[in-house]
Amino acid sequence: MLPTRPIADGLSVAPQLTPEAMAEAAAAGFKSVVNNRPDFEHGPGQPSSAEMQAAALAAGLQYRYLPVSGGYQSPEEIAAFARLLQELPRPILAFCRSGARSTNLYIQAVNA
Numbered sequence: 001m002l003p004t005r006p007i008a009d010g011l012s013v014a015p016q017l018t019p020e021a022m023a024e025a026a027a028a029g030f031k032s033v034v035n036n037r038p039d040f041e042h043g044p045g046q047p048s049s050a051e052m053q054a055a056a057l058a059a060g061l062q063y064r065y066l067p068v069s070g071g072y073q074s075p076e077e078i079a080a081f082a083r084l085l086q087e088l089p090r091p092i093l094a095f096c097r098s099g100a101r102s103t104n105l106y107i108q109a110v111n112a
Contacts, residue, residue: 002028005099007106010090013099019047019055025093026059032088034081036096036105038067062088070101073108082109 002024004012016037017025025033033056039048049065056063064084068077085092085106094102 002093004028004093007103008110011085011092011094011106013102013106014093014095015098016046017052017095019051022052022055022059022061025056026061030061030091030093032062032064032090032092034064034066034084034088034092034094034102036066036068036081036094036102038069041097064088066105068096068101068105070097073101073105075112078105078108078112081105082112085109 002014002017002021004014006012012030022033033052035049035052037046040046049067053063053065066077066080066084094106096102
């Protein structure tokens with residue numbers, strides 16, 4: 001089962017996912033995935049954005065890569081996330097290491 005947490009209408013967050021989880025996300029009804037975790041943030045064991053994108057597209061999901069730091073999200077990154085929330089089909093699943101930075105991006109995007 002996907003470790004997702006709904007945070008708004010049509011938006012859930014999750015900790016780091018695997019490429020295999022993309023088919024599960026599609027089966028759960030998600031239409032889009034946003035990866036907020038920079039490639040290899042904590043070493044080579046983390047799946048790359050390219051791997052995640054290939055799996056997401058194979059599962060029929062829209063995929064976007066918006067890597068942001070866990071400690072600071074710039075105004076430009078917040079604006080880019082806000083645009084993705086408007087552009088992508090819902091429901092959207094955003095993920096990072098723990099789900100916290102995706103949640104913070106959402107909070108900042110809706111309050112900008």
